[in-house]
Amino acid sequence: MSAAERVIVAVDAMGGDHAPEVVLQGVAEALAVDSELVVLLTGPHDVVTPFVASHQRIEAVVTTQVIEMGEHPANAVRSKNDSSIVVGCRLVKDGRAAAFFSAGSTGACMAAATLIMGRLSGVSRPAIATVIPASDRPCVLLDIGANADVKPENLVQFALMGRAYAQVLLERTEPSIGLLNIGEEPTKGSMLAQEAHSLMAANVPGFTGNVEGRDIPLGTVDVVVTDGFTGNVALKLLEGLSKTLLGQVKAAMTESALNTIAAAVLQPSLKRLKDRLDPDMYGGAPLLGVKGVCIIGHGSSSARAIRSGVLVSARVARAGLPAMIERSVAELQAEQGTLSPGVANV
Template identity: 40%
Template sequence: MINIIVDAMGGDNAPKAIIDGCIEAVNMQEGFKITLVGKGEVIKKILDDNKFDRNRIDIVNANEVIAGDDTPTKAIKNKKDSSMVVGFNLLKEKKGDAFISAGNTGALMTGALLLIGRIKGIDRPSLPALVPSKKNMVLIIDAGMNTVCRPINYLQFAIMGSIYMKLIYKLQSPKIGLLNVGSEDAKGNDTLKNAFRLLSSGPVNFIGNMEGNDITSGDVDVAVCDGYVGNVSLKLFEGAGSLLLKEIKGIFTKNMITKLCYLLMKSAFKDFKSKFDPDELAGAPVLGVKELVIKSHGSSKAKTIRSAILKRAIPLIQCEVLNEIKNQFENMEVKPSDDEIS
């Protein structure tokens, strides 16, 4: 049976929100188990207050906690009995199929690289993010793990992103765009121009340069970029959604008539809000490392963790996304020398 290892102690609302999210997930869906890692006594107390199938959540004790302001490399190296390091070790020993943490992002990335390790052929693992568009979901890759990228990284992001969208959304040939300042071929700085060249001859369905608004148009399935642009885009997208929802709320609370309209339309707006709710979209896999590591954001609530388990971890395990990435890179000759200007 699928087993998901969860860092009970990571994140602003840990451990309660994390544990509540796990219980919600277990109560909503069959077919998987959870291993909670952290301070056993604390976890047990929260579990005891709730109703769920006791056979589906177990606890592995870890006495330390990596804090949000700990230095990533130091924390991973020194806090051997932290929930995060113990969680990584369980994953490495194949005691689970995925490890989810809402803890210190830098430490999680460092742990994924140092304790789990890169897939052969991949220079830079990446953290992608999904956003809604006018058509399907769109994957932004990288969304924050690599703030400076070489052209070869863009190609590798494109290959991983293509596999992700192919397996998870059953797309035959995901359309890959290079996020740029214009849609014409020769746009952008030298790195982007070289990335364009590599992508053009790479094993992906590259449709060329794209602009910021093409993310939301849905004309591409994967937007390839460095983690600086990707991170700003992802967060701006969330911010724009929040701004527009606030404006709409203002319109509906204007007078009695608009308030009545809101009551009449409440259920329709609920679906709409959930589609743009960052908590529903949360849970990003670190693609390019040997096991499935999933980052949930620091302010994760119970529903964020529930989504990360049900909507992110389980589909990624069931669709064998990591295996497909390993296969593709094993059979590929990666030539970082292609990186240079020809």
């Protein structure tokens, strides 16, 4: 599909700490950038109707409920059938939208997408991926929290899903894939990592072996595969340390009046650095392995992050990411001879 193809993205107007204002602003910016983007905006009447009236290529889908950040994800999804998240996922399920974007509760988006859109044929555990922007060469990290406990075969599927995402988002034709471990040799690490290493070596195109924690910010490989426990710890550590370190650099720069003047000179260069490290650029974290595109933005998303998230949703939908994933999982299963009937004719 070409980038100019018309695509419909459902957007949760109520997602994130600064909703609905920043969501509406981000959506308006995305519509202005992508002239073939159509948005279905889910949310309360008083939020979505006036906004839709004043913009083009956007429709209101009025909902009466909102899932709050603190609610139990699965319970909230089951009980709030007319919430902006549940309705957004249903629009994808019903074929009215190609993608759903929300900066709301990660747990609720994950539960809604899995329950409503359903899993792709052959995928046993959907996983959440993100792009780590710390180096000159960003990489995809997954799973970042959907599955705290996994089996080696889950990691193989995560690798295939992350590979497809890196192909689409980072435009790497043959992405290199690494398994996050605590040593380079295949025999290093936990039992999970050791078993996953041998499975991945046999089944994952582009698998280059183990990588270590330091390789994530370096971008040594295009895709770093791990369980959702380690991945979540790593992601939050990256976010926390980037913030702490840049804060300390900033504090050092204002230690004296002379420092403050010197810092003003450096300001534009440091701003560019900060922008390059800004996760907002990559527009949120996709839940890979469900039948449809579901991208979850950070709760603290700015309008720029929302814009980016909506544009990435459109791009990933146009590229047909779910079909790419389903195909690669089916190919693997065909090779392994464990082909299930439902996958046979893909």
